[in-house]
Amino acid sequence: MSNRWHDIRYTRYEFMIDANRKGEVWVFAEQHGGRLEDTPLELMSKARKLADTLGVKLAAALLGDKVKPLAKKLVQCGADKVYLADHPLLGQYQTNSYAKVMYDLIHKHEPQIVLYGATVAGRDLAPRIASAAKAGLTADCTDLQIGDHTAAKDNKVHKNLLFQIRPAFGGNIVATIINLDRWPQMATVREGVMPMPQGDTSRKGRIIEEAVELSLEHLPLEILDEHKRPKKVDLKAARIIVAGGAGVGSKDNFRLVWDLANCLGGAPAATRAAVDLGFIDHDHQVGQTGTTVRPSLYIAVGISGAIQHQAGMAQSQKIVAINNDPDAPIFQVAHYKILGDLNEIVPLMIKTIKGKAP
Amino acid sequence: MAYKCVVLIKQVPDTKRITGDVMNDDGTVKRSALPAIFNPEDLNALETALEIKDRFGGHITVITMGLPAAAAILRESLYRGADDAILITDRRCAASDTLATSYILSRAVKKLDYDIVLCGRQAIDGDTAQVGPQLAEKLGITQITYVEQLIELSGNRITAQRNIGNGWQQVKAELPVLLTVIGEANEPRVAAAKKMMKYKKASTPIEISEKIKAENPKADAAEIAELIKLRSKSLEEKGLLIKQWSLDHVEADLSWCGMSGSPTKVHRIQSVVLAAKESKDVEPTPDGIADMIHELIEEKTIA
Numbered sequence A: 001m002s003n004r005w006h007d008i009r010y011t012r013y014e015f016m017i018d019a020n021r022k023g024e025v026w027v028f029a030e031q032h033g034g035r036l037e038d039t040p041l042e043l044m045s046k047a048r049k050l051a052d053t054l055g056v057k058l059a060a061a062l063l064g065d066k067v068k069p070l071a072k073k074l075v076q077c078g079a080d081k082v083y084l085a086d087h088p089l090l091g092q093y094q095t096n097s098y099a100k101v102m103y104d105l106i107h108k109h110e111p112q113i114v115l116y117g118a119t120v121a122g123r124d125l126a127p128r129i130a131s132a133a134k135a136g137l138t139a140d141c142t143d144l145q146i147g148d149h150t151a152a153k154d155n156k157v158h159k160n161l162l163f164q165i166r167p168a169f170g171g172n173i174v175a176t177i178i179n180l181d182r183w184p185q186m187a188t189v190r191e192g193v194m195p196m197p198q199g200d201t202s203r204k205g206r207i208i209e210e211a212v213e214l215s216l217e218h219l220p221l222e223i224l225d226e227h228k229r230p231k232k233v234d235l236k237a238a239r240i241i242v243a244g245g246a247g248v249g250s251k252d253n254f255r256l257v258w259d260l261a262n263c264l265g266g267a268p269a270a271t272r273a274a275v276d277l278g279f280i281d282h283d284h285q286v287g288q289t290g291t292t293v294r295p296s297l298y299i300a301v302g303i304s305g306a307i308q309h310q311a312g313m314a315q316s317q318k319i320v321a322i323n324n325d326p327d328a329p330i331f332q333v334a335h336y337k338i339l340g341d342l343n344e345i346v347p348l349m350i351k352t353i354k355g356k357a358p
Numbered sequence B: 001m002a003y004k005c006v007v008l009i010k011q012v013p014d015t016k017r018i019t020g021d022v023m024n025d026d027g028t029v030k031r032s033a034l035p036a037i038f039n040p041e042d043l044n045a046l047e048t049a050l051e052i053k054d055r056f057g058g059h060i061t062v063i064t065m066g067l068p069a070a071a072a073i074l075r076e077s078l079y080r081g082a083d084d085a086i087l088i089t090d091r092r093c094a095a096s097d098t099l100a101t102s103y104i105l106s107r108a109v110k111k112l113d114y115d116i117v118l119c120g121r122q123a124i125d126g127d128t129a130q131v132g133p134q135l136a137e138k139l140g141i142t143q144i145t146y147v148e149q150l151i152e153l154s155g156n157r158i159t160a161q162r163n164i165g166n167g168w169q170q171v172k173a174e175l176p177v178l179l180t181v182i183g184e185a186n187e188p189r190v191a192a193a194k195k196m197m198k199y200k201k202a203s204t205p206i207e208i209s210e211k212i213k214a215e216n217p218k219a220d221a222a223e224i225a226e227l228i229k230l231r232s233k234s235l236e237e238k239g240l241l242i243k244q245w246s247l248d249h250v251e252a253d254l255s256w257c258g259m260s261g262s263p264t265k266v267h268r269i270q271s272v273v274l275a276a277k278e279s280k281d282v283e284p285t286p287d288g289i290a291d292m293i294h295e296l297i298e299e300k301t302i303a
């Protein structure tokens, strides 16, 4: 059958790397406009541990135009090496150009692990590379570990594999995925699930400048316009979060959540149900399709505790739940359970806290 | 200019309805206990294709890889306006991860003529959002992911708006392209009554054969075969035969399919056990609240 497009297709790169057990651990250092995203930095602390366990080097793959100054930050956050692909055609992220450069780097250096943030760009790029490399890719991981696996068919023990831990089935199960031999072992990692490293300004690392071979065929998209609105709230940075759910009842009554957050110096947040009801903006949503947070204190007000909400807050150090339903699942993860009407309890809390203020 | 669209659709368990009862003790999900539905974002992908067809004319083929029962979502697509439906079903597809799935789908799509390939962004069971980009790579075409709006289609150029999380981006590309479509893109239309009447009987060869066997319990194998042939022919003449392809049909290299074609393996699956932490009941009284706040201040959780 004829396909009128066959002639104009660009060349593709296909290769497959065998298990290179001496290979490095890599993090794709996503940046836009010369600013590093949070997720690759969050990934560095975990990747550092993986590299140490395996006894190999940790490297960052940094792609962009005039982005060399970012290498320092990556080293401070744990990288031993930064592979720098600096080229005018990498100024703006595009799937094909970035995928081509990453294929070339992976092919040349044969890392054993490559990690990407599960950001929009990371989830656009990583599967493209995996497909070309014919390597495995695990999506949206919330944890990574090194461990051994005994194969069921021949009882062979595969040592020091990357355990890629991820929720699936809408968050109802957690699967540990491995890749025995079709390496590199690759995974995307959800934003906000790993703590941001402090950064150590005394750390030293090597910057390795890589030759980049790109032409216009690798830039099939014309980017016409882009609009990014700054987030209205930085939930990830908040030490204390007060989150309201559908149980708060109305946008007016959501004042209670703002007031409690204010008197604690915390940030207001919400469930998807509360966002959908228009109580507060989506930037404040915590959960699977919102932000993942790990504050010192999380106060859940009128929240049932659906699995998709818990996905974003269960790692909080202390959880207080206020709900008038004794069977609400939120109580199963709460450290302090307050069974009662939020309209009485929240004002009482505000009063008590204000009374304690010096 | 009319456009040929291919839409990839998946039948999924309705994971929104998961409760404790449908989880096995080992953490796996009793799929049979959940209703099987049309993956929600695949309905948005189909709707985008239908809008293209409404405006410019053209042809829509829907493809699914799955169990024979997945024919249900192919019929649902026909009810909404798809022209052609293909079921890829083969035991050797089982245990395919996203790499193997995208390889098998690419073998089928390569058999067709197309301008635009559409996928949902993500399936609600596997939840990976990987199949679309992996398929684009295997087809060697440009991808536009997270599409929230189709802005313009003119000649061999397409302009679309992507949702980039905290904002949007508009991009233009030359056809052919693969789009992955998100839920916000449109409101999928409901099935049309007339088309439902027309396609209610649309069947795959497996369904035809099962039906004939049930209708003729006493017939021998040769008679059954003859009846199947006749029924298939008559359905085909009416445009009611859903194509059924095997891995041989799409000329797939078996080493890239199913278990052997899948680099990712499941080491362990656990159902999400709600962490039973050390917890305290707090009396909803001024004293109860004061004690709790005092504790939180003591341990410096509240500054």
Ligand SMILES: Cc1cc2nc3c(=O)[nH]c(=O)nc-3n(C[C@H](O)[C@H](O)[C@H](O)COP(=O)(O)OP(=O)(O)OC[C@H]3O[C@@H](n4cnc5c(N)ncnc54)[C@H](O)[C@@H]3O)c2cc1C
Pocket: A170, A244, A245, A246, A247, A248, A270, A271, A272, A273, A274, A285, A286, A287, A288, A289, A290, A291, A301, A302, A303, A304, A305, A306, A307, A308, A309, A312, A322, A323, A324, A325, A328, A340, A341, A342, A343, B016
């Ligand atoms: C794919 C997918 C992704 C999702 N992503 C997210 C996400 O990122 N974040 C998220 O939050 N949700 C998400 N959800 C939705 C989630 O499943 C729940 O529907 C949602 O979290 C429920 O919000 P809620 O707890 O505010 O509302 P409800 O479940 O309606 O709970 C309200 C609670 O308030 C209590 N209540 C009512 N009145 C009072 C009162 N006077 N005093 C005290 N308590 C009271 C009730 O007992 C009840 O427990 C997602 C769902 C899906 C399918």
Ligand SMILES: Cc1cc2nc3c(=O)[nH]c(=O)nc-3n(C[C@H](O)[C@H](O)[C@H](O)COP(=O)(O)OP(=O)(O)OC[C@H]3O[C@@H](n4cnc5c(N)ncnc54)[C@H](O)[C@@H]3O)c2cc1C
Pocket: A137, A138, A139, A166, A168, A169, A173, A175, A177, B008, B009, B010, B039, B041, B042, B045, B063, B064, B065, B066, B096, B097, B098, B099, B101, B105, B118, B119, B120, B121, B122, B123, B124, B125, B126, B127, B128, B129, B130, B131, B132, B264
């Ligand atoms: C618990 C669990 C975890 C898993 N984790 C991984 C993992 O991390 N990595 C991995 O490679 N595999 C994984 N898999 C396997 C994966 O779910 C299957 O390969 C599945 O066939 C496709 O992936 P998906 O459901 O994530 O689809 P997605 O990639 O989310 O689907 C995107 C789109 O591709 C199209 N599409 C997907 N499947 C089909 C199909 N069968 N027929 C037609 N169109 C289709 C649809 O348009 C769909 O909207 C996992 C499976 C399970 C059960």
